[in-house]
Amino acid sequence: MRIEVDHHAGLPGVFMRVGDKVKINARQLHYRELNNMIKNAALEGTEEIVVDNVYGQRYIGSGIRRPVRIILHGIPGNDLGAFMDGPHIVVDRNAQDGVGNTMNNGTIVVHGRAGDIVAMGMRGGKIFIRDSVGYRAAIHMKEYRKFRPVLVIGGETQDFLGEYMAGGLVIVLGLGGRGKRRFTARHIGTGMHGGLIFMRGEVEEHQLGKEAAVAPADEEDKEIIRPFVEEYAAYFDKDAERILEGDFLKLYAKSHRPFGGLYAY
């Protein structure tokens, strides 16, 4: 059987400006070329950039400091929105590893799944993943005064959620299963020393890292997460009130300096 790969779905790299919008065909574009086009369009004050045929190009949206909307059709590559400071990115399919790596501000909305290390070292802004995520989501997420990053995951997560987490807010909704979600992730909150993780469903004690504490979320806690659950529900056409009716667990750090005694004498 002869499998032909269609390298020519439209002309590669075609860049069209329509009013305040820009349209790019990313087929066969290297990430440097694509990101230069996106950055230049953003610098020129474009309000919306639509990119078709995205297949694995890395660093999309990286370092952009304007509130531009970037709509991606396809599968963006690793480190989507790394270091970005303001854009609103929408992905219509799955995302790969490193979504929102060290991002500072803006929003990423993924209509699908994301891979490993979502929100790694994230410092601000919001990420919404419709389905599940891979390993080490929110690893070393941090906050400083008014900069408080938020990660909302619709499904579940794999191991090491919130590893070495130092700040910020993670909400895992456990949607998609039947009945109450029994999470399967292990080593949740290992090395955690700040921030909060809310999980809608059940987690056993042995699934937690020894630096994480757990308690049922009360009404006050639910008010903390409400605006972000509502925003998630709006993006993905879900019922926020029904989601909020569920029982949430709150995970928090037992200590703000769990390794203080290890390295300091």
Place this chain on the structure above:
Amino acid sequence: MLRGVNFRDDKDFSGCSIFGMMNVRGEKFNGEPVITAIANMKERSNGLGGGYAVYGIYPQYSELYCFHMMYDDQKAREETEEFLKGVFEMEGAEVIPTRSCEGVDDPPLLWRYFLQPRESVACEEEDIDDFVVRAVMHINVGIEGAFVFSSGKNMGVFKGVGFPEDIGRFYRLEEYEGYIWVAHGRFPTNTQGWWGGAHPFNILDWSVVHNGEISSYGINRRYLEMFGYICTLHTDTEVIAYAVDLLVRRHGLSIEDMARVLAAPLWTEIDRMPARERELHTALRQTYGSLLLNGPFSVIISNRSQMIGLTDRIRLRPLVAGRNGDFMYISSEEAPMHLVDDTLRDTWIPQGGVPIVAEMEETVEVPEAEEAKVLPLRHGDTA
């Protein structure tokens, strides 16, 4: 040449790329989609190694062992051929067809041989496969400048120093058709990039491509030496190929048990298992503790009827799988699977240490020489 090349790239950290594609009905396809997929992950390699393993490519010689050889010089070739002729009937010997290709420099001499162990030799052997493994070790250890880089039946490994897409063009892989294709783009971190050190690593039908590093290489290598496997290729991945041959072919472990050895669960998890499962894991760890692969890895292991994806138990390297009809995919990244198959919708990320096993879904009759070329036309093809 085989004695190695120098790094031409300074620190530019990334990871290797691995990609596997299998038709579970055994229908063969050409190398185009696999080359496209591995090229899509170019950022994960740095031009110091690329390679492919392809199953089903020599149907006219399907009962013969095919050795792919790299030689430094004619002397190494003559010495090797003399040895081979002594213990094998040599049914075919030819230069592996290549074309000159930008980005692939100074290839060694590349030859392939179709071999049948001599009856007189084979009669004395309990197991022909063991005999072939010993012949491979004899050449790799004993003949200066000669390396066997593929020794299976009806399959072949093609590899070298270069980006994988260039290596694919160099070996004219678009001219081959197989039902399992596995590809690798290398980013060497601990050992130099040289022709023998490119992936896949192969012994008999087993091929392994790997992203990561095996910190336990020394322990694994010494353990395998006790069973006659000698590591000569200066790359940690070599131990995985020999480990799977030992565990599955020689010791008869299932693929699941093999995964329990290579990527054993942590003791804290074993302690929580039901009694029988705990006993099994404990026994495997006690027996094969020296084959535990320590360190970050994701691998694709393949043989004539299976393509297996596996990561270390805490998934320190990425792996994603997909299925569309009769095609199974295993990849370092998601995008290349969709690039070559845009109707693919069913993809998933495996748990660390849990194997993804793609298997033949019906017995594949190995086609006879001429029939192999007759394949049903697809819509849009022209006769």
